[in-house]
Amino acid sequence: MATLILEDGSRYAGTLFGRKAEVTGEVVFTTGMTGYQETLTDPSYCGQIVCMTYPLIGNVGINAIDSESVGVYMKGFVVSELCDTPSNWKCEKTLDRYLDEQGVTGLCGVDTRALTRHVRVYGMLRGRIVAGEPTEADVEAARAFVLHDQVARCTCKAPYDLPAGGEGGALRIAVMDFGLKRGILRSLQARGCALRVYPADTPARDILADGCDGVMLTNGPGNPEDNPKSIETIRALMDERPVFGICLGHQLMALAMGGHTVKMKYGHHGANHPVKDLARGTCSVTAQNHCFMVDPQRLPAGAQVSHVNWNDQTVEGVRYTDRPAFSVQFHPEACGGPRETAYLFDDFLDMVKKEGARHA
């Protein structure tokens, strides 16, 4: 018997699994029905306690190939029914064992729909998973919890290179790692790009000195305003190279250009969000995972909203008219989630090639 206690005192009973340690974090829910392994290993959830709205979790176990990063960055994982007898040809271990190995606390047997509805009404709340009955001190601990500098926990320690997946004439793309999902790297590699991945605090001059044709800004966790050094770097890079930003990368670009970001009530987390590409006039289903968004009222000069979330009309993409740069809030690399916006990587590389030709 364990409890998730929220900062407003509401409680959700369950049973511990995985590491079974008491943890504190920000509670969010995600509505994706498949891809819990991808969700677990998405560094953007760093510091959070993630509730799965789909009730049967662990059905396909955990395997060696579906992880989006080296491990799990979230604090806690809340599910309704935990499957202890997974079935899939790739399965190597149970979810329970994996979370134990990763040192992450799981809570199962929870009324996840009730929790989700609570977050929907009251917004993201901080919470604490405790064994047994929670005390007032646990509520205090939840209230005292602050998420800051999450990127530093997830970014790589030193630059590294990845070869192009395709043949010859590779474009060289510099990737700024804010807590990246491997799907972004795979999407670029598959399109024939040679990648050099940089820690989030790398100065622009170092990146430019290495030579690259374009810059990819990845996803990552936390409040975008926590990253002044990266913002500085991005501002400089955007003057020199074509840039494509995803998720946190998208928010950082807006900040770098003088725009603003705001925290959302409960964010967008799932694989079913409709996004309209205003230039193409088409609507696509996208994977999303963010708690902050670019403020449409205070866009930087030269920025245009290019994509809109069709559920709530929030900003999903920005195009910079005065320079070769664009960004999206959702995840065109999918993993998990729908793949139909992968064309954005092609758009980016077309932009890189066009810029290259212009400068040649």
Next chain:
Amino acid sequence: MPKKDWIHKVLVIGSGPIVIGQAAEFDYAGTQACRVLKEEGVEVVLVNSNPATIMTDTDIADKVYLEPLTAGSVERIIARERPDSLLASLGGQTGLNLAMELDERGVLQKYGVTLLGTNIDSIRRAEDREEFKNMMLSIGEPCIDSVIVHDVQSSVDFANEYGYPVIVRPAYTLGGTGGGIAEDERQLREICADGLRSSRVHENLIERSVAGWKEIEYEVIRDGAGNCITVCNMENFDPVGVHTGDSIVVAPSQTLRDPEHQMLRSASLNIISALGIEGGCNVQYALSPDSMDYYVIEVNPRVSRSSALASKATGYPIAKVTTRIALGYTLDEIVNGVTGETYACAEPTLDYVVLKFPRWPFDKFVYADKHIGTKMKATGEIMSIGVNFESALLKAVRSLETGRDCLVTPQLEALSDEALQERLRVIDTERSFVVAEALRRGASLAGIHEATKIDVWFLKKVQNIVRMEQALRALPGVEALGYDELLAAKKLGFADRAIARFVGSDEETVRQARERMGILPSFRMVDTCGGEFEAVSPYFYSAYGVATETVEAGKKTVVVLGSGPIRIGQGIEFDYCSVHCVWALKRAGYDTVIVNNNPETVSTDFDTADRLYFEPLTAEDVRNVLAVERPVGVVCQFGGQTAIKLAKAVRDAGYAILGTDLGGIDTAEDRELFNELLAELGIPQPKGTTVFTADEAASAAAQLGYPVLVRPSYVLGGQGMEIAYDEKHIREYMSIINLNVQEHPILVDKYLLGREIEVDAICDGDNVLIPGIMEHVERAGIHSGDSISVYPPQHLAPRIQRMVTDYTVRVARRLHVRGLVNIQFIEHAGDLYIIEVNPRSSRTVPYISKVTGIPIVELGVRASLGEKVPAMGYGTGLYPPAPTVAVKMPVFSFEKLPEVEVSLGPEMKSTGEALGLAPTAAEAYLKGFASTKTAIPHPEEGGVLFSIADHDKREALELAETFAALGFEIYATSGTAHSFNYNYVGAHTVPRPGEDTDALAKLLDSGKIRLIITTPTHGRDPQRAGFRLRRMAVEYGVPCITSLDTAKLLLGCVKLGKQAEDVPPLGLHDLIL
């Protein structure tokens, strides 16, 4: 894109009569379509020959034509109505085929009619096997490797290249004879040679076998601008090899990783885009269980049974959105009606498990082949929703109404271990229960998986149920049932009744213990979005151990109990009645609630009632809903036997039954009370008695005089009824019926060979309105649901009609009917007898409502609410007959059910019905036959084959004479031919099956026989020649008539010298004028 502004008048094609594979889901789809069209200000002209549908109501479409769904008839409607567009993609395969035919004939072009939604070329690309395969190849989507061969060696070459096993499918053989799966070359050579021999064109299709792979389906929707989404994916519990309509299906998929799901999801979007579908579409895949290999099995370029299921499973109304797309809207312009704030371009997400379980007709067809495979056999299905798989499965088992409330089957418990092991490899309708029994005996998951290929994940869930069952059995008694055990059992979906049996107690004791412990169900909302947004369309399912979300109940709530899955004897008519009941209650100012579990229907559309509960229709489940809703009344008379059976439970739980009270219901249903009632009223009924043993039955029959009608005392749709002609027959019947434990007595009645008459009446307890009298064409002995029924009566003397009215009024009053009552009579030798009284709505209510213009259900509801019949504006007594003749024709699905006897009897066999509507009876029959695809034969096209039982030979002679006089060649089997020739009617003698089956087959295949008239001798033995002849008729598609009365009717149509399309179309609006 806004609506196309040139669309003003749309012709919508329905799917016609209910047959296996095409059921109520198209009434749901068509009704949604019509409502959208009307909302958009478009005039709707509807054509559908099925009168039992909501879509054929005059308040759903502007003009309704209950006309045959043939190109000729539809062309006449187009010529009369001049619609600017046609919507065909919501009428199933019937609608799609008709649209293609109208296009091919140039009708659409001639009248300037535009096909809305997916265009003809796209439909053809999806439907044509070769074109489809090429299209898939061109976009890189894999289809199953196959080759067409004309010799054995080519098939071996193919198998050597692609690997074993391979499936051999002979071309143009009937009933799938001659094919099979070959595991190796020796088997292949054998099966292939067999197949070539049995194929008319000496041709086999050899296909790589993916039997045992996972079967996964996607429901996809695309708009005219190219936006597309998947509404839902579904995984079949039964691996590839079983038709998805016969599979247990779960949504969403459970054993797929995200990369596997996304691979198939992306493929679905590619396919729908490449085909250029505009609207809903279903894609089925076979997915390897141990690699990323997959094949596209099938694409349905239209709304389907699966899309009805997906709509109910997710809350996303596919048919509605498809219609809006057809009008020109794009997905980002269409609002999600459930949340009211999101759009149709967002994919639904589920936070529960949905399970579909097929409902098969084998409780009726005892001797039929219960194997399931590539041909669908289920007549209907149920859907259940749970927070886990186990509870969804157990709810499903309860919803089926097959007498089971858990996974225990006594017949399987009786099998030896070896026999059970064998049974595991048999793929039949009992499969999931066989798995449970094997697990109960300790079989390993791996072992069962090896035998069945069912994914271990599913097997484990079944094992969880079995283990709970065993834990409960291990308890010393109900006193030992603690809070934790009970809550755990309820969370897994166990019914109180099942728990009681396992712990050796009774349902009431367990229920009271449970309520004392505070273990009560909660109700959760289905909201399309996993709780992310607030929902406004309240649609609920029950769960234990979670928070409840019910909205505040209205002040004046009425709960309407639905009719569950579509089965023979209880079809779509009862859904029609339930929906009309809800509408009438709404109009009367009540807050309405529906409880039902059939995903195909209009009643389970989440905007039919104010609140919808998707639950099993058992006493416990219904009681739970009542406890939350606290209704002022519960309606049990519109949901067929399913609902009426719940009346007692409703009353015992302390709720008021709206309409006829329990006393009246009991009197009608209980044999003894009913006899007393008729005796008291001085109304005759056929003499009869009740017995328990075969000896008693034999002596009773001898006393009454043969033939006698034997049946169980509580009856559902003529189940287990038979006419016995001699003692041997009686004893055979009693031995079959006693296979099942018989706690109720058997009824033995004198069988009167008379004319059957039927009425539906509305009664307020005192005053009675009879909208019309129906007369059956076939004499008594054929179940009323299988007889051709004609309104107004064509042969009834005014005296008899007055007696019918008089008896109806007296019975209805005496039973204190408040609402509807259905009474069946027999006229025999100038006397009128009552044979059955049903204190509820019946299957004839929709059609009589439509042709008389009397809203029978609404009046019934108003009478239940206390309104007096004379105040309703239709008078009392027998309503004056309409100047039109309406003929209700039964429709059968024999081609889907091998080994089922085709001849008709007291047990109902039809799956649906069609209507013929015309100014004269002969023309109405003509249309009726056209709607049931019974071609009227013409002497230049071929002859008539007779095979007649001895007791019918004299009567058949007259028929044969007339056919011969009209110029038909007469064929007959030896005995019949002898009898005809002896009486100077020349007949070619043809062999009977068994004598020279090949020669007979050749004759049937040649097209020389256009009609077969065959009356059965008695008995059920499938080996009999008559039985085999009738089966061959079905398999060769030759119309086969098994009653001389029907044959005479058809002969009348032949004499008319017309085709149905020569008779002008008659709309329901024409009748009202």
